[in-house]
Amino acid sequence: MLRVIPHKNIDKVLWDHALNQSELPLPYCYSWYLDIACPDWDAITDDNYAAIAPLPFRKKAGIRYVYQPFFTQQFGLFVRGGIQINKEAIQNEYLSILKNYAPFVTLQLNTLTSPEVFTATSYRSRTTYQLNLKNVYHSITSSYNENLKRNLKKYKGACEIKTNKQPDNLIQLFRSAKGHGIKELRDTDYTRLSRLIEEAVIHKYGMVWEAWISNRCIAAAFILYNHQFVINLFNASDAEGRTYQAMSVLFDHIINHFSGSERTLDFEGSDIPGVAAYYRSFGASPKTYWNITFNQLPWHLRLLKKLKDGT
Numbered sequence: 385m386l387r388v389i390p391h392k393n394i395d396k397v398l399w400d401h402a403l404n405q406s407e408l409p410l411p412y413c414y415s416w417y418l419d420i421a422c423p424d425w426d427a428i429t430d431d432n433y434a435a436i437a438p439l440p441f442r443k444k445a446g447i448r449y450v451y452q453p454f455f456t457q458q459f460g461l462f463v464r465g466g467i468q469i470n471k472e473a474i475q476n477e478y479l480s481i482l483k484n485y486a487p488f489v490t491l492q493l494n495t496l497t498s499p500e501v502f503t504a505t506s507y508r509s510r511t512t513y514q515l516n517l518k519n520v521y522h523s524i525t526s527s528y529n530e531n532l533k534r535n536l537k538k539y540k541g542a543c544e545i546k547t548n549k550q551p552d553n554l555i556q557l558f559r560s561a562k563g564h565g566i567k568e569l570r571d572t573d574y575t576r577l578s579r580l581i582e583e584a585v586i587h588k589y590g591m592v593w594e595a596w597i598s599n600r601c602i603a604a605a606f607i608l609y610n611h612q613f614v615i616n617l618f619n620a621s622d623a624e625g626r627t628y629q630a631m632s633v634l635f636d637h638i639i640n641h642f643s644g645s646e647r648t649l650d651f652e653g654s655d656i657p658g659v660a661a662y663y664r665s666f667g668a669s670p671k672t673y674w675n676i677t678f679n680q681l682p683w684h685l686r687l688l689k690k691l692k693d694g695t
Contacts, residue, residue: 417583507674546593551582605634
């Protein structure tokens, strides 16, 4: 039977073991990662940690709400492999706990979630693109589209690829190229991202890959990985990087590095047609995950939220 466990009582050794044993061990759900990405989080689990789900929360005006933290894409239930379980029943139990935990919930549930359980819930599908890396590099690149192959042939030799344990170049690139247009990301979020990258490097679960030309970093990506997933968690490129197709060169290098490893590369997007087409050019396939919302706020708070959201 699932229940909520307060953060202070979570056995994080059992938590991380359960995640590693699950069918979908997304590395941003490790306890050390969650402790940085969302310092206030509780757990939904049972006595044996056979199924786990993170509960990130904040409080506003004294009211607790559940949200999807930056630098994570999919939460929901993670069930240990080899356990006989009624998946629909346990998903319904999970959703029932969510509704009772906070009056407002907005979360993104993982690709193994069945949409049939979303009765009386506001939900919409979202898309990520994934590429199986179990084959050798040359077999994987045979599925690249022709335009990508031409660009790589033209620019691959122009970029020097480096790894970096520090986040500074990546974050500076992003803030210069995109940061002004993304008002939701504040200084504290960039500080949190820096800590996530540094901690991932310490745990040997992450690295920053960079593309350089003429002693200057023109593109970079933070790749988070474990035994099953390679995740394109955060990336940036400047104008020169776009000219030299540096991000394509970076992704190709990363694919080469992890090829033949029984892992899956998750590009982490996208519902934007142009971005989706770009990820498809590597031979990636779409996978559906789910954004759900419960709103049980009092009517006057619902009205204030609608006015704030402009809806």
